[in-house]
Amino acid sequence: MADALLDVRHLSVAFEGPRSTVTAVDDVSFQIAPGETLGLVGESGSGKSVTAFAILRLLQPPGRVTAGLVLFEGRDLLTLPERGMRRIRGARISLIFQEPMTALNPVMRVGDQIAEALIVHGRTGARERAVELLKAMHIPDAERRVRDYPHQLSGGMRQRAMIAIALACHPALVIADEPTTALDVTIQAQVLDLLRELRAQYNLALLLITHDFGVIAEIADRVAVMRRGRIVEQGPVRQILRAPTHDYTRTLLAAVPGAEVSSPLTS
């Protein structure tokens, strides 16, 4: 794909222990076009979150990229100096975490946290913009809410506040790591609707990491299935959900309760 926004090529990540080395991400390649949503699915330990952290160079030692390229807007992020990387994180690529309560600063007002994202990247009018962003997230009474602390917000509102922080600088790509996993299903539906709306509005590309094929079916354009550090299958969402070719994808889909594929629960 020549016009890819993000082009990950042969990425490998290893964690070196005292006696052995674990390859958490093993020769992973995928592309995301502008405005496109790629769903990265897998079970716990499959390496999907490590992939996201490697893209943003947020891996903690002993984790380390051992091979590969991460081309974003044509530049390899892995060889960028740290200063240049800081200009990309939160501005061009931002991250949404699973658990908003631990990702947000508990002793800082929500509005200040949104404004911080803007100030760090040298934008002006941060405060007014924070209110605007909360409004865009459909948070009622945004003028008052910017002065709230995270514990004063419900789970769904906290996740919206986190999305507001992620979108503050108009990034081209948002990496969302299990963004709705901690939420009740009615709140999950609202957050997915919001992501879909924002994606269209800002032509946002989304790398959505999840273990839930339901979430994938709701929002992804393409899907990559990860297992033990490798992508075993990737393709358009309809093809993967309706005609998976890899055995592992079939097993995963069959394990989803109520899946149309012959279910192991009833057969």
Added chain:
Amino acid sequence: MTQDPESIRAAGPTSPLLEVRHLVKSFVRKRGLWRPPSVVKAVDAVSFAIGEGEMFGLVGESGSGKSTTGRCILRLVEPSSGEVLFRGEDVLQFSRPRMRRARRDMQIVFQDPYSSLNPRMRAKDIVEEPLIIHKMGSRIERRERVADLFSLVGLDPDHLTRYPHEFSGGQRQRIGIARALALNPALIIADEAVSALDVSIQAQVVRLMLELQAQLKLTYLFIAHDLRLVEHICSRVAVMYLGKIVEMGDTRSLFANPTHPYTRALLSAVPMLDPDAPRQRVPLDPESFDRETPLKEVGAAHLAAV
């Protein structure tokens, strides 16, 4: 307004193993610096009945009171009022020793396979503990029973002496199930027992629970937030919202024809696996219904508070 027990029974099994009537659990919120004390009804006049050998689903979102209901049945949380009839006897009237004996027949499997097993006990000791507490069998008999339970839940007998951290999440949940089965209970309360597991592991554990249901004639109260799973494995289901059952009935009928506004909103929010299926979200308007409306029959074996 309370629910009419007659109508509950009309829609339920004829000779229930467990019958819960007007169960209430209120928590008193202590007065704060600027705030008078207040009472929160976590479980508010809940009534339902589960037939012998049935898998009954109790669904709801966080804070709906579904877990508190499960705990009240075992008196792990003492209910404020109501009746919990197990084989026709009200366990809420039982003395402490009598209640302890009753728990042989009613066991619970918890959600988190990490925090519900003592990390400093070997797997075999965890599974044996209920037998020791209830003074069942000799040491040799207990050891045999533990080995049998291990193979019953599909654990490798070579792993008897391992510690919980040496098992995966799914295996740990099997240990939790083996522990619950040790005393040969009639009723298992599964409180989000598979929610923390990966889907492929979840499918295996659910399959085990269904096999055990058939093999041991177990009755389950299956507490869950995953509606797709409940639709798949439960014969009847009750939907809880803010401490009350708002709809209850035959799973097929309830999912095909949700009647209460909350049930409709909840079902419409469940992600569908078909990307092209029409999605029609039903927003929840809490003003559109009265929380005090009692359950009434809206179809064959189908009640709703409308």
